[in-house]
Amino acid sequence: MERIPILKIGDVLLVSIQIDLQDRDVLALQEDLSEQICDTGARGVVIDISAVDIVDSFIGRMFATIASTSRLFDATTVVVGMRPAVAITLVELGLTLGNVRTALNLEKGLAILRQIGGTRADVLGHADDDQPVDR
Amino acid sequence: MTVAAGRDDGISGLLRASARPLTERWVELTAAPLRGRVSRAELERELGELFEAFLAAVETGSRDVDDEAYAEVRALLSELSQRRARAGFTPTETATGVFSLKRAVFEVVEGDGGAGIAELVTASQLLDALGLWTFEAYAKAREEVIDEQAAQLLELTTPVVKLWDGVLAVPLVGTLDSGRTQVVMEKLLESLVSTGAEHAIIDITGVLAVDTQVAQYLLKTATAARLMGAECTISGIRPHIAQTIVELGIEFGDITTKATLADALLHALRRSGVDVVRGRTGR
Amino acid sequence: MTAAAAIELPIGADEDIVRIRQLVRTKAQEVKLSLVDQTKVVTAASELARNTLTYGGGGRVVIDVPTNGRRVGIRARFIDEGPGIPDLDLALTEGWTSGKGMGLGLSGSRRLVDEFTLDTEVGRGTTVTIVKWSR
Secondary structure, X not given: OOOOOEEEEOOEEEEEOOOOOOHHXXXXXXXXXXXXXXXXXXXEEEEEOOOOOOOOHHHHHHHHHHHHHHHHOOOEEEEEOOOHHHHHHHHHHOOOOOOOEEEOOXXXXXXXXXXXXXXXXXXXXXXXXXXXXXX | OEOOOOOOOOHHHHHHHOHHHHHHHHHHXXXXXXXXXXXXXXXHHHHHHHHHHHHHHHHOOOOEOOOHHHHHHHHHHHHHHXXXXXXXXXXXXXXXXXXXXXXXXXXXXXXXXXXXHHHHHHXXXXXXXXXXXXXXXXXXXXXXXXXXXXXXXXXXXXXOEXXXXXXXXXXXXXXXXXXXXXXXXXXXXXXXXXXXXXXXXEEEEEEOOOOHHHHHHHHHHHHHHHHHOOEEEEEOOOHHHHHHHHHHOOOOOOOOEEOOHHHHHHHHHHHOOOOOXXXXXXX | OOOOOOEEEEEOOHHHHXXXXXXXXHHHHHOOOOHHHHHHXXXXXXXXXXXXXXXXXXXXXXXXXXXXXXXXXXXXXXXXXXXXXXXHHHHHOOOOOOOOOOOOOHHHHXXXXXXXXXXXXXXXXXXXXXXXXXX
């Protein structure tokens, strides 16, 4: 069974789902991402689903699980490229993705991560001049 | 639609014996009211095919036009009706095609000295049933044309407009039925993907009445947009609409709603980091 | 006007669910369902197939294309001889919670299709039939 490739771009892990996911692929992906976030110290995870035409409850829960797991490692997950038909179906199904963030495309997803990362960097490194910084 | 069956009513014999003259006369009688809008050659082909199919069906002994034996006849009539309906012929002109065969058969029986009364009755009943079938097929085809035109009209009357970089709006007007709302919903969401706009505004100023269904549709669209990574605002909520919504107990949750399109636009702009400032002009 | 022959697929393993999605997708395209309707019925099929596998202990699905006057549609019957559903009312209420979800998601799937019938008996098994019509 082929595992879905995970790319590393800076401190972001990118997963692009191209195949029709079987349940075992979902579980494998969750495991692999967990390991990789831990190993690489990645701050963000982007899951690109622009090629995915079906998201059922199992796959939906996968996103939520990945997001929760990533948060434990202080990383943020963004799901990008959801197709309108998929969104409409998920709404009808009554499935919310919980706290999973979403963006229209990869570019915007990365922008969200930069923004979040940027906020943290501000707190750590660009304090006000008249305030001492504890390093 | 069954005609009394069982006895050998000789109709197939009559039809087969007079096949050629019957078909020719049939074409003549049908051509007259059509006044050249269908070519002679075309008619001869259509009716020739129909006659063969009709004859074959009658020869099986079945007298029930809903029967498998008449499947070919029904299919041909269906196609014929569709062609006529799309070409703008009236239902009468279309069904005339079937009823003229009755008249042609009458004439043949008359010519025989009136000996074939039983055959005549059978033929008459069968052709009446088929004539009705033709009407129905025609009606169905016309409905399809109307549906198509309605869909085209829908496309034209629900434009998705770009109000600003990253801000799209759909002005909804009139009454909303579920078919229409779906089309609008899909169109808006597709536009979000194709333009990369992160803000959508659905303006309901022109909507006559908001009921639970309409409200649900708005909610679903906004939720779907959010799922995709965009924000959707509903604008054009007027006082009496607001009242209805509250009375119906509809909850918009955390979907933003505004009284006017202008308010919604300003809201969307601010959310995207753009602000509108009144400049200093001399006027 | 004879109906086309029904197709039967087994539901015994993970990969079967993907195969069923693909077949339902193909049939839905054949009867010319809109993209959104295709997505809905395939997603419902995925949910129900998974139910049959996970809760019904495996079974089969029978897919055909019924006609109803002017319209043509796609129908799928999910059949198992498993434990059956003891509390139908409970099963038909919202069954998902984000993350864990012990629910069968039946009510969600029902909203995705035009016709939904459920036949179940404790100890005998469950049959769920869905139909989606072309417009």
